[in-house]
Amino acid sequence: MGLIDYLSRPNVPVLTGEGIVLRLPRRSDFSAWRALREESREFLTPWEPVWTGDELTFASFRRRIARYDQEAREGAGYSFFLFDATETSLLGGISVGHVRRGVAQSATLGYWMGARFAGKGHMRRAVEAVKLFAFEVEGLHRIEAACLPSNQRSIRLLERCGFTREGHLRGYLKIAGKWEDHCLYALLAEEWSRSVANAPARRPVSAGAVELNG
Template sequence: MFALPFFRRDLPALKGDKVTLRVPLTNDYREWSTLRGESRAFLEPWEPRWQPDELDRTSWRLRIGRYREDYAQGTAIAFFIFEKSSGKLAGGITLGNIRHGVAQSGHIGYWIGERFGGRGMMTEAVELVSRFAFDTLRLHRIEAACIPDNARSIRVLEKAGFRREGLLRSYLRINGNWQDHYLYARIVDDPPGDGTKG
């Protein structure tokens, strides 16, 4: 049954040299809303348009509910990224659109707070989630999409061993506009990226 029995157990933290990943908890709200709020201008160009109540506690409760529902159904797992040295919340990464059967695939998306950018933390987080997807969930393929202008995200994916496979025209509505995206993918047999040590 692939991942279904796994999803019924508590998910352990994923630990690297720089970061620890764990599922979001209700009491993460204050730290999450502060980090997202102070990073808004940094994040908005790369994300769906923020709603007026984006950082409200009510929206947070709905978000946590969606995370739990997706997790229970085995279709997605959301992780928060914590800086290992300080224990501070640094960002988030989700393995979503998880499919089994003939596909055995998933899609990753991520964000990082502005003050934590450029430290190699996201590259390590992508590597940790990739290993989890391949080794624990037994997926065969992981995909990620990124806007061609997002040089930081391209660097993260390529350092984490993802390969560019093509251009998806007018793929996602980002910050109010339909945007082309590069499609990146990593297959279970691909060599690991070179960014886990740097």
């Protein structure tokens, strides 16, 4: 990790799960991030906002990291990069964004996966780790997630992770240049607590067990 990364990093724990590590992105991750996004462009673009002309440049990535760090310092959102257990291969990313406090105590879940790593269970384990972080560390009561009705892979992931479909959002987000309807899913803290209590014994995910990703 570079000196700039070390001095400017917000105090957010590294999350670990079965075979995965989640931590805040660093400037030094640029090459791996750019390569993975570029090779996964065709796989990702149908489900994301239109990529800008400078999407994969270092200048754009640097602005992205600055925004992530500011949101984390303010407690407004947390964007993690998803790595394998040795933290040598970048697999994708996952975020707990739009954090609302007060009477809401809620946030929005977002995620993306590199094409060659999709369908291997990595994102399911990442969601489990993020659920622990959101409910136990951040004390949130509700996590929401929205996905395109045609994105069956994402729907299966959310349902497998205990999210309940709550409704249909019309013209919710502009995806690939078009305003698209989305399915709304949500998970409540008490539902997660019951699922943890009833789950068979297995290696737990943890928040902060590895180090603090300052």
